[in-house]
Amino acid sequence: MNSPVPAAGRAAGATWSATACAHPNIALVKYWGKRDLALNLPATGSLSLTLDTLQSRCQVAPAADGDGDGDIIVLNGTVAAGAQRARLATFVELALADLGGRPRLRVACDNNFPTGAGLASSASGFAALGLALRAAGGGALPPAELSRLCRRGSGSAARSVFGGFCRMRAGERPDGADAFAEPLAGPEHWPLQVLVAIVQRGAKAVGSGEGMERSRMTSPFYAAWCAGAAGDLAAAAAAVQARDFAALATVAEHSCLKMFGVMQASLPPLLYWSPATLALIDTVRGLRRGGLDVLFTCDAGPQVKAICTPSAAPAVARALAAVPGVLEVIGCGIGGGAQLLEP
Numbered sequence: 387m388n389s390p391v392p393a394a395g396r397a398a399g400a401t402w403s404a405t406a407c408a409h410p411n412i413a414l415v416k417y418w419g420k421r422d423l424a425l426n427l428p429a430t431g432s433l434s435l436t437l438d439t440l441q442s443r444c445q446v447a448p449a450a451d452g453d454g455d456g457d458i459i460v461l462n463g464t465v466a467a468g469a470q471r472a473r474l475a476t477f478v479e480l481a482l483a484d485l486g487g488r489p490r491l492r493v494a495c496d497n498n499f500p501t502g503a504g505l506a507s508s509a510s511g512f513a514a515l516g517l518a519l520r521a522a523g524g525g526a527l528p529p530a531e532l533s534r535l536c537r538r539g540s541g542s543a544a545r546s547v548f549g550g551f552c553r554m555r556a557g558e559r560p561d562g563a564d565a566f567a568e569p570l571a572g573p574e575h576w577p578l579q580v581l582v583a584i585v586q587r588g589a590k591a592v593g594s595g596e597g598m599e600r601s602r603m604t605s606p607f608y609a610a611w612c613a614g615a616a617g618d619l620a621a622a623a624a625a626v627q628a629r630d631f632a633a634l635a636t637v638a639e640h641s642c643l644k645m646f647g648v649m650q651a652s653l654p655p656l657l658y659w660s661p662a663t664l665a666l667i668d669t670v671r672g673l674r675r676g677g678l679d680v681l682f683t684c685d686a687g688p689q690v691k692a693i694c695t696p697s698a699a700p701a702v703a704r705a706l707a708a709v710p711g712v713l714e715v716i717g718c719g720i721g722g723g724a725q726l727l728e729p
């Protein structure tokens with residue numbers, strides 16, 4: 387039996403059923419480090435572009451009879467367990483905490499791309515989940531508040547609430563009220579292409595949250611990394627506004643390589659790259675020297691994302707696919723924000 391929903395605590399309009407989708411985003415100025423673990427507050431701001439094509443979809447519904455105790459959480463078709471379940475279950479509780487009594491829920495999240503492999507599945511996943519949960523509970527939030535909520539699931543999820551280019555504010559307040567993302571420019575502002583070169587399909591050995599905490603505690607470069615973020619953010623925002631590809635390439639690659647410097651100087655070291663990662667970076671740099679507008683970026687995994695102008699995309703895709711070790715190249719454009727889907 388579903389547990390009864392006390393009428394007094396129930397949010398108006400709660401159906402306890404909703405489906406939402408969201409896309410991953412790729413940071414051009416990276417987030418790597420937290421100023422507060424409990425509230426998941428980033429130490430620095432970040433700037434991202436949201437993809438299309440790759441997508442997380444989360445469906446929330448009352449759990450059917452006989453499904454056992456507690457919420458049922460299903461990730462990519464498998465009932466989640468252990469730390470993965472705990473992280474998702476904590477977020478479900480948090481997202482619905484102010485909405486009063488509720489039934490036991492079945493929450494199913496699916497990604498149409500590899501999970502936990504440095505492709506920002508937590509960003510799209512928690513953005514879709516936050517939106518679906520609030521809609522199901524009849525407590526839809528304005529975008530900035532939704533972003534703040536999704537940040538609690540994953541820092542980068544705060545950015546996937548929005549489409550196009552967006553900026554995450556680190557904020558200063560201890561309660562995190564000022565730590566949320568906001569749109570910088572819509573997808574139509576600068577229709578760049580993103581080519582994701584997949585070199586490994588398994589989940590990464592050290593998750594982002596654990597990795598960034600290790601860097602904060604042990605990397606001798608961590609303080610310098612944080613100190614440089616404001617300048618990188620300003621430069622990247624100006625480059626996006628002006629659609630200045632060369633300027634964006636300079637700041638985005640610098641931010642990416644500085645983050646990997648911090649990671650590699652952590653103890654034990656965080657080595658997310660594979661030989662193919664470096665070969666891909668080299669390829670992108672060669673293409674740019676040859677006159678193409680293309681830049682590289684990587685996240686906590688070995689995949690390389692090449693960001694380029696539409697006219698450069700076919701040549702970039704061919705060059706990436708030819709690098710030994712590349713399993714697949716996925717082409718994306720710039721996508722929209724998290725959205726509810728019809729039942």
Ligand code: DP6
Binds near residue numbers: 432596
């Ligand atoms: C390397 O958002 O996954 O992709 O807040 O702990 O969930 P948590 O971390 P997460 O970290 C993303 C790190 C990154 C850089 C970025 O996306 O800015």
